[in-house]
Amino acid sequence: MHTQVLPEPTEAARTEGKAARMTSLHLSAMGEMVERFLDAAARGDLTQASTLLSNTPSLINQKGYSGWTALMLAARNGHYNVVEVLLSHGCDKFSVNSSSQTAYDIAKFWGHRHISNLLGRTDDGCRRVLPDTDLHQHENYFSRETLDRLSGKRTDKVWLETKRNHPDTVYLLFSNLSPMVSSSQVDEHTGVETKLCRFRYEAVKELLQKPATVLIFLGVEKRRGPSSPSSSQMEEGVQEPPAWFAISTDEDAAELLKRCREKNCSFPKTPNRDLLTFSEEEAGIVAQARSVLAWHSRYSFCPTCGSSTQLEEGGYKRSCLNADCRSLKGVHNTCYPRVDPVVIMLVIHPDGNQCLLGRKKIFPARMFSCLAGFVEPGETMEDAVRREVEEESGVKVGPVQYISCQPWPMPSNLMIGCLAVAISTDIKVDENEIEEARWFQRQQVIESLLKGPHPAFTFPPRQTIAHQLIKHWIGMNSNL
Ligand SMILES: NC(=O)C1=CN([C@@H]2O[C@H](COP(=O)(O)OP(=O)(O)OC[C@H]3O[C@@H](n4cnc5c(N)ncnc54)[C@H](O)[C@@H]3O)[C@@H](O)[C@H]2O)C=CC1
Ligand SMILES: [Mg+2]
Ligand SMILES: [Mg+2]
Ligand SMILES: [Mg+2]
Ligand SMILES: [Zn+2]
CATH class of the missing domain: 3.90.79 (Nucleoside Triphosphate Pyrophosphohydrolase)
Incomplete structure (x- = not known):
């Protein structure tokens, strides 16, 4: 699976420049204008970006190489004033590049906190109701509501x-x-x-x-x-x-x-x-x-009495055809489509600088991922995190923080993504489920994400919430 990562600053500028030179001869007038606009945003040239934009307002959400917009390039290179102007012109801040990253993700990843705060800012009214909360909704693959x-x-x-x-x-x-x-x-x-x-x-x-x-x-x-x-x-x-x-x-x-x-x-x-x-x-x-x-x-037949059922409500309900069936008295959850909650967690070492990843036998060679497990009846999400981590790796977990979730339609899981802090560090894997679990240093994780010369492991594909949770952690500072 091809996984694209954010390039180094100089690398980004070089790649943009090279792509522009190679193709400029063939570009239409509009194509050239898009290139100039993206280039101005990437360099932080506010005057040129604003002039191009006032002459051609449709430039605002145009995409260049790898689906990068002007907002993403400005966010990548820390040009706060350009980001501000683009937003004031109604730029789409939820647009994603070909690696599914928004400008917010990019700013956050590269540590431009003033820009990620600006891009993550939502209605002040919401801030009053939910103080101290990161109101930016993380978007995972499978989660967009079109x-x-x-x-x-x-x-x-x-x-x-x-x-x-x-x-x-x-x-x-x-x-x-x-x-x-x-x-x-x-x-x-x-x-x-x-x-x-x-x-x-x-x-x-x-x-x-x-x-x-x-x-x-x-x-x-x-x-x-x-x-x-x-x-x-x-x-x-x-x-x-x-x-x-x-x-x-x-x-x-x-x-x-x-x-x-x-x-x-x-x-x-x-x-x-x-x-x-x-x-x-x-x-x-x-x-x-x-x-x-x-x-x-x-669920072709009634789970309560085994009779045949009929489809109702646009396919969102199955009702039993046996008039005496208990499922017809009151509301029964067996009549509605099911969702299975699964917790998936990145466990952080008490030193804040290592994370726990595991691999199942069925994974491709060298791939490590977050631990995960089904929530059991009568269990909170936090307790499910603590139980599954201890079952699978022997590590005990203290605080748990929810980050984002992902519908995973194989067949109907809802992956609930969390960060968790370990309170013990000895590993003893449940060999029925996990082949190996290891603590990885933050630097090893960064090198593996950037596909350096000697990556310690291979990341799960970018479309998985596991990938996004690991990336989220390396984008944060080490103090939780
Ligand atoms: N999107 C992502 O990044 C990832 C998604 N996943 C998904 O999460 C799911 C759960 O992870 P696991 O580690 O396998 O869970 P797990 O650690 O709870 O172990 C799975 C076992 O739990 C039992 N089980 C309990 N409730 C179940 C239910 N409602 N459906 C099926 N089996 C149930 C079965 O015996 C199954 O073999 C997987 O099916 C996988 O598709 C897992 C990792 C990454
Ligand atoms: Mg598991
Ligand atoms: Mg398990
Ligand atoms: Mg389980
Ligand atoms: Zn029935």
Whole structure:
């Protein structure tokens, strides 16, 4: 898996410069302007950046090499005034580069704390309610909400029916819990890029008639800014954004592929690897659809009495068909899609300068990752962290701090990412689960992330919350 890391400052400037020289002959006038704008932001040339921006406002969120925006380049090189001006012009601070890093991540990683504070700043009202909290929401792969789920509409059968037949509606096709995708090799940096194949009603309508077909209403496209429809407009059906559905069918996969006009279409066979090659937007949709479909495929019959069930509420409920079943009296969680909470933690040595990583036998050679484990019934997240770490490594843990979470649709985990501080350091691994666990020095971790000449271990892929937690720790100062 190709993992891209943040380049050294001089390296960054050099790479940008080289890329610009090599391709400038072929660039359109706009392309050249983008290059100049990005270059000005990277060098901290506020005058040139502002002039270019006032002449061509559309430059603001343009991306250059590896998906870096002007905001990211300015954040990378510590140009506070440029960041400030870009933000005042309404720059998108949540935009991510091809390594899924926001300008905030970049500023934080390189220790430009004044800039990360500026980028992380949210509404002052929130700060009054939640003082001393880092209000910046960390975004992990699989966690972007591109669609508005409109859960209130799931019970509106008439509305759902209108959406099903609507010509703008988008359908995704799943077979064996894999979405139909088209794949292309982008370049050696980005690697393979996978896109969801999108279908219209006409192309799938006879699949919808089949009894074994499962149909899930995923939501409607979110429209940004002032043009997003108000709820009253939605009620009147004015300017409604397209709805998205996922279909799971038992029709032969080869037959399904014939429906697609795009090239290189397939149903990926190894979810753990293949589902990590989508854009952030599509990954969020895949996480939602795959987890709900996995629940349907595993809970075909009523868990309470074993009778047949029927789908309701846009695919978000299964109700028992046995009128005497207990699950029909009151609300029963067996009728709704499940989510399994898993704690995943980076355990820090009491000296603040080492972290505990482990490897399972099934990991690729030399890869080490965070310890993780399912939360048990009647257990807090903090206690689950302490129990799993002690079970797997023998290390005892004291304070636990929540950092961020990640939906992990294999099939429906919610990874709850934490930092934890060890209060004992002797390691004794549970050999049933872990092959080896070790304390790594901060410097070894940094070299491994930057892929230096002698990395102590290989990082898990950037799309995993494990990768992000380790990176988060090395971006912090050593005093917790
Ligand atoms: N996104 C990421 O960065 C990472 C994600 N993960 C995910 O976290 C999950 C849990 O981690 P593990 O260390 O395997 O957990 P774990 O340490 O609790 O051990 C797994 C064992 O727990 C039992 N178990 C208890 N509740 C379960 C449930 N609801 N579903 C399945 N098994 C259950 C099973 O015997 C299973 O073999 C893995 O399935 C993996 O997919 C794990 C590490 C990194
Ligand atoms: Mg575990
Ligand atoms: Mg365990
Ligand atoms: Mg466990
Ligand atoms: Zn039942």
